[in-house]
Amino acid sequence: MxxxxxxxxxxxxxxxxxxxxxxxxxxxxxxxxxxxxxxxxxxxxxxxxxxxxxxDPALLTKEKQAQLDKAASESEALKAKIKEAKVALKAAEKGREDTAERRKLLASLAEVQATSASLKVELAAFGAADPIMYERKKKAIDVAKAASQRWTDNVSLLVSYLRSMSGESESELRTQLGVPENWDDLDISK
Known part of the structure; x- marks a missing residue:
């Protein structure tokens, strides 16, 4: 079986x-x-x-009732939030009714914003002639000139030191260091 x-x-x-x-x-x-x-x-x-x-059926009933009460309180809280949001929406819509005057003002605002944007573009085109920018560029040029003079002096000192230590000619040292013959002929007086 x-x-x-x-x-x-x-x-x-x-x-x-x-x-x-x-x-x-x-x-x-x-x-x-x-x-x-x-x-x-x-x-x-x-x-x-x-x-x-x-x-125990009594405990089951009690627990189910607790769950129901919790869900009901959450539902009430959500309904209150919805009501508050509707009130806030109506308050925000006041003064924004679609009227002829409002449409005229919105069109005027769009026109002013377009004019502002075109003026900003035009102002950016004149940025090269800006006196503040000119001074900044002039200072940057002075810093670059000073740095180039410092490097020229440093390279000259290095070549002189190596020449005294090795006895090689200046042109041979420049070739080994990758420094061209006319490297110090830059005109930085301008």
Missing amino acids: SKRGLSREEKKTKKQKGIVQQSVKEILDELVSDSLVIFDKIGTSNSRLVQRWVT
Whole structure:
């Protein structure tokens, strides 16, 4: 004779070792879905899972009522926020009614903004003639001249030092250093 499976009622009432864990899980899932048992998870990992099973109908009713009350209070809070938003929207719309005068003012504003943009472009074109920019460029040129003179002096000193130490000619040292013959002929007096 083949073994027949346990009925649902037999699985619920059987309380001895040897019950297959999967069948227990299935029965508990059914009980939870039928709202005959409440299932709470505490923790995040399966290894530290704590479960609370409640089968008392009074506790079930109390918990369901608490959930209902919480949902109702959240609903009321959202309705209040919606009402506040509608009031704020109406207040913001005051003075913004679509009238002929408002359309005329908006067109005037657009025209002024376009004029402002074109004047900014024109002003940017005159930036090269700006006295402040001219002074900044002049100072930058003076700094560049001073730096070029300092480097010219430093290279001359280096070539002289190497010439005295090695006895090679100045042209040979310049070739080895990659310095051209006319490197110090820059006219920086302008």
